[in-house]
Amino acid sequence: MATARLQLLIKVQKEREENLQGHFIRAQQAFVQAEQKYQGLANYRTEYIQQSLQQGAVGLGGRQYNQYVSFISKLDQALTQQGRVVQQTRNAAEQRRQSWLKMQTKRKALEKLVEQAQLKAQLADDRQQQKLADEYAAQRFYRQRLLAEQLPSE
Template sequence: MITERLALLIKVQKEREESLQAQFVRAQQLYLQAEQKYQGLANYRTEYIQQSLQQGSVGLGGRQFNQYVSFISKLDQALTQQGRVVQQSRNAAEQRRQSWLKMQTKRKGLEKLVEQAQAKTQLIADRQQQKLADEYASQRFYQRQQIAEQGG
């Protein structure tokens, strides 16, 4: 009866664990997407700076130079903002991973309890069966002894 309740609880825990695992996988995907976007922005910034340096080598007007500097500043702001998104998504993925692992540990603990309860039940059943076998053997021995005493 207890093992049946625990089995039901394990089933519920397993469903929760699968849900948490799916949440972790999704959070990990979001983190990787945010990281890719950050890398894309960083690469674009680097290319833009290289282009502006090449353009500057042939000559830039003051206004054009200010536009380059302004745009690079906006790229820096975007990188900073995306860096925060990356960090937040990394933290969220790690939190979900920890939740999933906790649930997994909980489920495994419950499964161990069920195994122990089943082993205890089996041990009791084995002892009862051995006791019955011993009683039967004793009765058979006693009956044979009675027959031998009567016959001989």
């Protein structure tokens, strides 16, 4: 009876674990996407700076120079903001991973309890079977002995 309850609890734990695993996978994907976006912005910034340097070698007006500097500043702000997003998604993914692993540990502990309970029940059943077999053998021996005593000796 207790084993059946534990099996039900294990089933619930497995469902929760799968749910947490799904949350972790989605958080990990969000982290990867955020990191890719950050890398894309960083690459774009580098290319833009190189382009502005090439343009500067040819000659830039004051207004064009200010536009390049202003845009690079905006790219820096976007990189800083995306860096925060990367860190937040990394932290969220790690928290979800820890929750998932914690639930996995609980489930495994419950499975171990069920295994131990089943083993204990099997040992008790084996002892009972042995006891019955011993009683049967003792009764058989007693009957044979009784029969041997009742038979006339020749």
